[in-house]
Amino acid sequence: xxxxxxxxxxxxxxxxxxxxxxxxxxxxxxxxxxxxEGSEFSTVVHLGEVETLKESGSRGLGxxxxxxxxxxxxxxxxxxxxxxxxxxxxxxxLAKITSxxxxxxxxAPELLGQIEGDLGLYYDDVYSLSNAERIEHARRAEKAxxxxxxxxxxxxxxxxxxxxxxxxxxxxxxxxxxxxxxxCSISAVPIASDEAxxxxxxxxxxxxxxxxxxxxxxxxxxxxxxxxxxRLGARKLKTQKVPIVFDRQTSGxxxxxxxxxxxxxxxxxxxxxxxxxxxxxxFGSNLTVIDDGTxxxxxxxxxxDGEGVPTRRTTVIENGELKNYLLNTYTAKKLxxxxxxxxxxxxxxxxxxxxGNFYMLPGDKSQEEIIKDVKQGLLVTEFLGFGVNLVTGxxxxxxxxxxIENGELxxxxxxxxVAGNLGDMFSNISEIGSDLxxxxxxxxxxxxxxxxxxxxx
Amino acid sequence: xxxRFFFEKYGLSERDLEKYLGAALSAGGDYADLYFEYLTSxxxxxxxxxxxxxxxxxxxxxxxxxxxGERTGYAYTDDLAPEEILHxxxxxxxxxxGPAKTPIVSLKDKAHPSLYPVTNAASDAELSKxxxxxxxxxxxxxxxxxxxxxxxASYADELRRxxxxxxxxTFAEDVQPLSRMSVFVIARDGExxxxxxxxxxxxxxxxxxxxxxxxxxxxxxxxxxxxxxxxAVPCPAGEMEVVLGPGWxxxxxxxxIGHGLEADFNRKKTSAFSxxxxxxxxxDKCTVVDNGTLNERRGSINVDDEGNTTNNTMxxxxxxxKGYMADKLSSRLMGLPNTGNxxxxxxxxxxMPRMTNTYMLxxxxxxEDIIKSVKRGLYAVNFAGGQVDITNGKFVFAAxxxxxxxxxxxxxxxxxxxxxxxxxxxxxRVSMVGNDLQLDEGIGTCGKDGQSVPVxxxxxxxxxDRMTVGGTGSAA
Numbered sequence: 001x002x003x004x005x006x007x008x009x010x011x012x013x014x015x016x017x018x019x020x021x022x023x024x025x026x027x028x029x030x031x032x033x034x035x036x037e038g039s040e041f042s043t044v045v046h047l048g049e050v051e052t053l054k055e056s057g058s059r060g061l062g063x064x065x066x067x068x069x070x071x072x073x074x075x076x077x078x079x080x081x082x083x084x085x086x087x088x089x090x091x092x093x094l095a096k097i098t099s100x101x102x103x104x105x106x107x108a109p110e111l112l113g114q115i116e117g118d119l120g121l122y123y124d125d126v127y128s129l130s131n132a133e134r135i136e137h138a139r140r141a142e143k144a145x146x147x148x149x150x151x152x153x154x155x156x157x158x159x160x161x162x163x164x165x166x167x168x169x170x171x172x173x174x175x176x177x178x179x180x181x182x183x184c185s186i187s188a189v190p191i192a193s194d195e196a197x198x199x200x201x202x203x204x205x206x207x208x209x210x211x212x213x214x215x216x217x218x219x220x221x222x223x224x225x226x227x228x229x230x231r232l233g234a235r236k237l238k239t240q241k242v243p244i245v246f247d248r249q250t251s252g253x254x255x256x257x258x259x260x261x262x263x264x265x266x267x268x269x270x271x272x273x274x275x276x277x278x279x280x281x282x283f284g285s286n287l288t289v290i291d292d293g294t295x296x297x298x299x300x301x302x303x304x305d306g307e308g309v310p311t312r313r314t315t316v317i318e319n320g321e322l323k324n325y326l327l328n329t330y331t332a333k334k335l336x337x338x339x340x341x342x343x344x345x346x347x348x349x350x351x352x353x354x355x356g357n358f359y360m361l362p363g364d365k366s367q368e369e370i371i372k373d374v375k376q377g378l379l380v381t382e383f384l385g386f387g388v389n390l391v392t393g394x395x396x397x398x399x400x401x402x403x404i405e406n407g408e409l410x411x412x413x414x415x416x417x418v419a420g421n422l423g424d425m426f427s428n429i430s431e432i433g434s435d436l437x438x439x440x441x442x443x444x445x446x447x448x449x450x451x452x453x454x455x456x457x
Numbered sequence: 458x459x460x461r462f463f464f465e466k467y468g469l470s471e472r473d474l475e476k477y478l479g480a481a482l483s484a485g486g487d488y489a490d491l492y493f494e495y496l497t498s499x500x501x502x503x504x505x506x507x508x509x510x511x512x513x514x515x516x517x518x519x520x521x522x523x524x525x526g527e528r529t530g531y532a533y534t535d536d537l538a539p540e541e542i543l544h545x546x547x548x549x550x551x552x553x554x555g556p557a558k559t560p561i562v563s564l565k566d567k568a569h570p571s572l573y574p575v576t577n578a579a580s581d582a583e584l585s586k587x588x589x590x591x592x593x594x595x596x597x598x599x600x601x602x603x604x605x606x607x608x609x610a611s612y613a614d615e616l617r618r619x620x621x622x623x624x625x626x627t628f629a630e631d632v633q634p635l636s637r638m639s640v641f642v643i644a645r646d647g648e649x650x651x652x653x654x655x656x657x658x659x660x661x662x663x664x665x666x667x668x669x670x671x672x673x674x675x676x677x678x679x680x681x682x683x684x685x686x687x688x689a690v691p692c693p694a695g696e697m698e699v700v701l702g703p704g705w706x707x708x709x710x711x712x713x714i715g716h717g718l719e720a721d722f723n724r725k726k727t728s729a730f731s732x733x734x735x736x737x738x739x740x741d742k743c744t745v746v747d748n749g750t751l752n753e754r755r756g757s758i759n760v761d762d763e764g765n766t767t768n769n770t771m772x773x774x775x776x777x778x779k780g781y782m783a784d785k786l787s788s789r790l791m792g793l794p795n796t797g798n799x800x801x802x803x804x805x806x807x808x809m810p811r812m813t814n815t816y817m818l819x820x821x822x823x824x825e826d827i828i829k830s831v832k833r834g835l836y837a838v839n840f841a842g843g844q845v846d847i848t849n850g851k852f853v854f855a856a857x858x859x860x861x862x863x864x865x866x867x868x869x870x871x872x873x874x875x876x877x878x879x880x881x882x883x884x885x886r887v888s889m890v891g892n893d894l895q896l897d898e899g900i901g902t903c904g905k906d907g908q909s910v911p912v913x914x915x916x917x918x919x920x921x922d923r924m925t926v927g928g929t930g931s932a933a
Binding site for chain 1 (some may be wrong): 500501504507508509510511512513514515516517518527528529530531532533534535536545548551552584585588606607609643645650651652692694695696725726727729805807841842843844845846848849851852853854855872873874875877878879925926927928929
């Protein structure tokens with residue numbers, strides 16, 4: 001079957017090295033180039049029939065040039081000689097209109113490098129299945145979901161996706177690095193109806209870097225069905241303050257806000273409520289948060305960051321104390337610190353900051369035990385909307401989930417919001433679950449948080 | 458207008474197109490199309506009073522789609538060499554399994570509207586003029602108040618050229634300019650920080666940023682919001698009367714009902730609005746349209762990404778659901794009119810029904826009478842964005858500027874409030890509609906199934922009798 005769509009006759013390492021060389025010839029004092037190529041496959045099966053089948057490969061090239069302390073970047077999907085020449089000339093030309101920024105530059109040579117050894121990021125088996133087999137995975141996930149209960153009458157479909165990619169980065173200090181990565185995933189999105197015709201949908205998915213670690217379509221479908229069915233008959237709640245339990249899906253979303261707040265870009269601009277809090281006991285003593293870009297097989301793992309700096313393990317919060325921000329070269333210079341190897345880079349634009357594998361250290365209670373201790377409270381299983389203000393930490397998002405009565409899940413709830421301040425919320429975590437499971441590059445166990453406001457009727 | 462762009466740049470001929478579409482229909486299928494796209498973009502921003510960087514990009518490619526019954530096969534290539542397009546066509550053809558069909562290929566361009574400039578578009582302006590815009594915004598924001606500490610202002614434009622060739626004889630070419638400015642500021646007063654943002658643009662000439670939508674206009678607006686938020690009080694929580702200001706709060710329509718009226722969800726009966734055509738879904742004061750034909754608006758397009766001209770489509774007339782927004786696939790399968798709402802993010806994406814500019818028409822009420830009628834409620838005038846669950850109709854949107862209304866008067870500003878409601882019933886609670894319809898400034902981007910497209914929204918001042926407001930303050 002399909003193998004990596006390799007650019008006909010183009011060696012990608014030679015290509016980026018050539019771009020760097022050309023940029024220097026044309027007057028750049030430093031340059032950095034990145035090229036990526038990938039293949040993607042996706043299929044959606046709706047009520048047993050294939051709805052879409054998509055398969056393609058793509059490539060792109062980006063360059064960042066420095067002319068003294070002026071910098072600019074360009075990107076293109078045209079990898080022909082003319083396309084590359086236009087790319088480099090365009091970047092040099094564009095740098096002339098930018099300001100002199102004393103902090104601009106690529107990382108110092110001694111900071112460059114990469115983690116050696118197999119990081120478990122690429123398995124070619126994700127692209128080994130025939131189209132018929134791929135469709136069958138999607139079909140099985142949807143079928144398993146709809147088979148669970150007769151109230152599951154419709155579906156947004158079952159899906160199977162696979163992708164492989166390769167990225168090569170080089171700069172004028174002589175760094176050249178590359179890595180490949182692979183993903184595959186299965187999902188199911190069933191829809192349930194009650195007697196009155198009210199519909200609910202929910203979903204479940206499995207994602208892995210190799211087919212061998214993907215959950216079975218049947219497991220994915222069954223969990224999706226259970227999550228959907230339990231939403232039928234959802235009620236609103238009265239406005240009140242009660243303990244709130246966040247399951248792994250929603251606690252991970254909360255932890256993601258902490259990443260955004262610890263992002264050096266937001267810190268140096270004072271656009272985060274964590275700015276100026278370094279070394280302070282900002283959160284509860286039970287809270288330790290780590291970013292680790294080196295975990296073998298992790299979804300946030302890579303051998304080097306978007307600027308060619310090796311990734312690493314950084315403790316962000318330790319026992320409630322803010323220990324480190326997450327930085328790239330530019331934000332580190334602005335803050336007078338050292339990069340943490342968290343530069344992220346697409347083809348276009350300047351490098352931003354991305355997480356590695358970002359997680360909260362687990363506690364020792366299961367989710368069941370945490371729920372059991374709640375006399376009256378709410379289990380939040382889904383957020384809706386984006387009501388987060390990182391400058392102030394104010395948080396208010398739509399939510400749905402299950403009402404907890406005497407330690408038991410009593411009934412589903414929806415059309416409510418949960419609100420608080422992220423600083424207070426992460427200081428008022430009364431329970432941290434033992435259930436840390438990686439399903440993406442951010443992972444958080446079940447959390448119980450006190451003092452938040454539910455708005456409803 | 459440089460017609461025949463793709464023919465000249467890539468040496469395309471009628472025979473090539475016949476060959477590609479023939480390959481796409483080589484295993485049967487009801488319909489196939491080719492979507493050529495060539496996009497150039499520029500972005501620059503000022504930050505700490507420096508233009509720290511600037512970006513330019515070129516992206517080009519061709520997507521091939523084959524439709525058979527309800528099934529769609531899709532493949533794309535960013536290499537426009539004939540053998541690569543043929544390969545994509547043969548890959549997309551795998552969706553069908555039947556005897557080959559012969560496409561009708563036409564190179565006859567029908568007359569299309571011309572809603573925006575194709576020469577002197579914003580993207581044609583000199584870079585130095587674009588740089589000047591962001592510096593002016595920076596200066597104006599800082600001059601507004603000494604408590605404005607951080608200013609980021611950005612300018613971005615693009616020029617998208619598309620060519621759509623369908624096996625049904627569809628032939629359409631368009632050149633779509635798009636530009637926008639945005640300003641983000643942070644104000645600080647002692648320990649208290651607050652943010653403000655503003656922006657706008659459209660499919661306009663560059664001159665609009667020198668006349669109507671000036672950098673100073675956006676800078677002052679962002680700075681005003683941030684200074685105001687410094688003194689904001691916690692937002693009350695609970696159900697209350699809500700008044701939405703005119704313009705951008707129309708994002709309520711987009712989330713609460715817009716997505717639910719996109720034909721694909723209704724074809725699959727997964728929308729909370731499925732089967733409600735001809736039924737009352739709003740108070741009789743509400744008339745809502747989706748209009749892709751407005752001059753120079755961000756959500757307007759001469760032709761959609763399937764080559765159809767856009768329309769002014771009645772969605773809700775005096776409270777009654779009148780129509781859905783359809784693309785080719787859903788109009789054929791549902792027997793609905795094709796409203797020209799088939800859009801896609803790029804050549805890498807399959808088109809689907811999407812909104813253009815969605816807004817409610819003006820009513821008869823004076824805005825000041827609407828405020829006066831509220832005993833205790835919330836007046837929301839700016840929003841950060843929203844989201845909807847199409848299936849159960851629940852939607853939320855986050856207010857970035859809102860005030861309490863007490864005894865018919867606007868009083869204290871409140872901190873970030875979230876409004877949550879149920880799409881099929883929120884418009885039935887609209888009891889007053891102002892005579893002051895405004896469209897937004899041209900800043901909206903809508904995401905659906907991972908695809909982003911530029912859109913517009915608008916409303917007159919509206920009163921909703923009861924809505925849940927999420928905040929941390931004491932219950933209302």
